[in-house]
Amino acid sequence: xxxxxxxxxxxxxxxxxxxxxxxxxxxxxxxxxxxxxxxxxxxxxxxxxxxxxxxxxxxxxxxxxxxxxxxxxxxxxxx
Amino acid sequence: xxxxxxxxxxxxxxxxxxxxxxxxxxxxxxxxxxxxxxxxxxxxxxxxxxxxxxxxxxxxxxxxxxxxxxxxxxxxxxxxxxxxxxxxxxxxxxxxxxxxxxxxxxxxxxxxxxxxxxxxxxxxxxxxxxxxxxxxxxxxxxxxxxxxxxxxxxxxxxxxxxxxxxxxxxxxxxxxxxxxxxxxxxxxxxxxxxxxxxxxxxxxxxxxxxxxxxxxxxxxxxxxxxxxxxxxxxxxxxxxxxxxxxxxxxxxxxxxxxxxxxxxxxxxxxxxxxxxxxxxxxxxxxxxxxxxxxxxxxxxxxxxxxxxxxxxxxxxxxxxxxxxxxxxxxxxxxxxxxxxxxxxxxxxxxxxxxxxxxxxxxxxxxxxxxxxxxxxxxxxxxxxxxxxxxxxxxxxxxxxxxxxxxxxxxxxxxxxxxxxxxxxxxxxxxxxxxxxxxxxxxxxxxxxxxxxxxxxxxxxxxxxxxxxxxxxxxxxxxxxxxxxxxxxxxxxxxxxxxxxxxxxxxxxxxxxxxxxxxxxxxxxxxxxxxxxxxxxxxxxxxxxxxxxxxxxxxxxxxxxxxxxxxxxxxxxxxxxxxxxxxxxxxxxxxxxxxx
Numbered sequence: 021x022x023x024x025x026x027x028x029x030x031x032x033x034x035x036x037x038x039x040x041x042x043x044x045x046x047x048x049x050x051x052x053x054x055x056x057x058x059x060x061x062x063x064x065x066x067x068x069x070x071x072x073x074x075x076x077x078x079x080x081x082x083x084x085x086x087x088x089x090x091x092x093x094x095x096x097x098x099x
Numbered sequence: 100x101x102x103x104x105x106x107x108x109x110x111x112x113x114x115x116x117x118x119x120x121x122x123x124x125x126x127x128x129x130x131x132x133x134x135x136x137x138x139x140x141x142x143x144x145x146x147x148x149x150x151x152x153x154x155x156x157x158x159x160x161x162x163x164x165x166x167x168x169x170x171x172x173x174x175x176x177x178x179x180x181x182x183x184x185x186x187x188x189x190x191x192x193x194x195x196x197x198x199x200x201x202x203x204x205x206x207x208x209x210x211x212x213x214x215x216x217x218x219x220x221x222x223x224x225x226x227x228x229x230x231x232x233x234x235x236x237x238x239x240x241x242x243x244x245x246x247x248x249x250x251x252x253x254x255x256x257x258x259x260x261x262x263x264x265x266x267x268x269x270x271x272x273x274x275x276x277x278x279x280x281x282x283x284x285x286x287x288x289x290x291x292x293x294x295x296x297x298x299x300x301x302x303x304x305x306x307x308x309x310x311x312x313x314x315x316x317x318x319x320x321x322x323x324x325x326x327x328x329x330x331x332x333x334x335x336x337x338x339x340x341x342x343x344x345x346x347x348x349x350x351x352x353x354x355x356x357x358x359x360x361x362x363x364x365x366x367x368x369x370x371x372x373x374x375x376x377x378x379x380x381x382x383x384x385x386x387x388x389x390x391x392x393x394x395x396x397x398x399x400x401x402x403x404x405x406x407x408x409x410x411x412x413x414x415x416x417x418x419x420x421x422x423x424x425x426x427x428x429x430x431x432x433x434x435x436x437x438x439x440x441x442x443x444x445x446x447x448x449x450x451x452x453x454x455x456x457x458x459x460x461x462x463x464x465x466x467x468x469x470x471x472x473x474x475x476x477x478x479x480x481x482x483x484x485x486x487x488x489x490x491x492x493x494x495x496x497x498x499x500x501x502x503x504x505x506x507x508x509x510x511x512x513x514x515x516x517x518x519x520x521x522x523x524x525x526x527x528x529x530x531x532x533x534x535x536x537x538x539x540x541x542x543x544x545x546x547x548x549x550x551x552x553x554x555x556x557x558x559x560x561x562x563x564x565x566x567x568x569x570x571x572x573x574x575x576x577x578x579x580x581x582x583x584x585x586x587x588x589x590x591x592x593x594x595x596x597x598x599x600x601x602x603x604x605x606x607x608x609x610x611x612x613x614x615x616x617x618x619x620x621x622x623x624x625x626x627x628x629x630x631x632x633x634x635x636x637x638x639x640x641x642x643x644x645x646x647x648x649x650x651x652x653x654x655x656x657x658x659x660x661x662x663x664x665x666x667x668x669x670x671x672x673x674x675x676x677x678x679x680x681x682x683x684x685x686x687x688x689x690x691x692x693x694x
Binding site: 028029030032042043067068070072075076077091093094095096097098099 | 349357
């Protein structure tokens with residue numbers, strides 16, 4: 021299945037193509053792949069994260085589906 | 100003993116009086132709101148001599164409390180018709196604190212409506228009011244430059260100087276006029292922006308307040324060792340929490356753009372969509388990349404003692420200072436809300452607002468409404484710049500636009516005008532982020548995100564989580580945050596400390612430990628929350644006297660009727676829940692003996 025993965029703030033440097041930036045990359049994953057599996061694959065730092073699948077908050081154990089957009093943020097805030 | 104400095108602009112007399120004992124535990128917003136409640140008739144004309152402009156550092160102002168240098172400016176608002184506290188960074192609050200001034204109350208108005216004055220406070224305690232017609236009509240930056248030149252010629256200038264100024268919009272008493280406050284490098288780029296307080300200052304014939312603090316020392320503490328220990332504890336929390344130690348210093352407040360957009364709550368083109376296709380161009384990450392490439396500063400504090408350092412300067416292609424790095428709210432209001440995706444254009448608009456002296460949120464919401472009217476097109480930055488020029492010149496059109504989003508929407512027949520209590524909504528759509536809708540609807544300030552920043556739990560997973568798409572739990576979340584925020588504003592603390600405070604119990608402890616060690620009074624968590632409740636009680640009751648009812652604690656109808664993409668939701672928190680947010684007020688008012 022195909023999932024768009026987009027990483028923000030200092031996570032953007034963890035895209036496997038090494039190019040950084042915040043533009044979504046398309047990945048092919050096995051059926052049943054969870055968000056946690058993707059986080060492990062990307063090697064994201066072990067710190068709190070805020071995760072959205074298709075613009076809705078999602079837990080790390082959630083299984084991804086074909087066509088999903090997965091967005092992962094480190095802890096951010098402002099105002 | 101802290102003092103009140105009273106400046107009567109009718110007589111140009113300045114007097115000092117001790118801070119009343121009943122307000123000994125108050126600073127910042129608690130003090131500005133208590134004074135406005137007590138001294139300004141609720142029915143007063145906001146631009147008349149009965150209104151008073153009150154300027155107060157927090158209880159911790161003038162100390163080394165980390166992030167403790169915020170300034171509160173209060174009055175009856177010409178925009179909302181209710182009470183107002185606009186909060187600013189910059190160096191003025193600590194300077195006033197070091198002088199032992201709890202609040203400046205500016206009252207009356209000159210008989211000569213064209214007269215323009217400067218109020219000056221000197222380190223030896225002398226204060227004067229001088230005529231300054233040479234400053235008439237000048238933009239905020241030029242005002243500061245001219246004033247510095249005059250003071251330098253009189254040998255009074257030093258790097259230890261702070262200025263509060265208004266631009267031409269304030270002189271013309273426009274309802275979106277703010278008060279600019281200088282930052283550590285003397286740029287007038289911090290703002291007590293919201294609610295038209297620049298117009299109140301203009302109505303007093305006051306163009307400039309100069310504060311000279313050369314040689315003044317930080318205030319003494321009742322228990323110095325305990326204060327230093329509490330400062331270390333607080334500073335430790337702020338420099339440990341991921342938000343206050345990494346995201347904010349690296350990317351600034353505009354790091355929010357992508358996450359609010361991803362959550363579908365980034366108001367786009369006058370609140371007609373929750374996602375902006377051009378968000379990347381105006382995001383905090385892009386702003387950092389551009390600024391670093393051009394050699395601009397990307398990390399400093401807006402006041403001394405700041406350990407978060409979320410401020411930055413935006414520079415042009417040649418590396419010259421243009422404006423402060425537009426904050427998240429400004430980049431949104433002048434960017435996504437206008438359909439503009441170009442960071443340089445956003446910076447030009449931000450600088451223009453800074454020159455004219457208007458609130459960037461109200462300006463961007465106004466421009467969004469103006470664009471929705473079809474008078475100018477969404478995405479047309481040059482037309483937006485020209486519209487702002489109309490405000491600066493005070494043309495017939497400019498006078499409408501300068502009075503903000505509602506005045507503009509009424510004038511041009513726009514159906515969807517995003518305001519509460521006549522004040523424009525900030526950068527979070529209340530349909531997919533319902534908690535912030537509760538704050539917008541119920542805040543004593545009119546639509547204001549800082550008053551109860553539910554984005555923490557709704558989107559950012561700070562201080563727990565509350566599903567942003569559902570109505571459940573939003574009223575309680577907003578109430579708790581409105582109380583806590585009023586407390587932080589009273590202490591003079593930057594509200595960004597809340598990100599650490601909400602997640603780290605020791606940070607909250609450190610606040611009451613600093614207050615106790617500094618003042619020698621008893622402070623604990625309950626006392627902190629009581630301070631927040633008392634502040635809100637003064638504000639809420641003032642607003643009731645000014646004529647506000649439950650009907651004013653509501654969002655505009657289109658947020659309840661028109662679904663917002665991509666989530667296709669409307670605001671569903673019930674009126675009953677909204678009316679529960681201020682349920683604590685009668686009991687607190689009785690304790691205070693106010694009604």
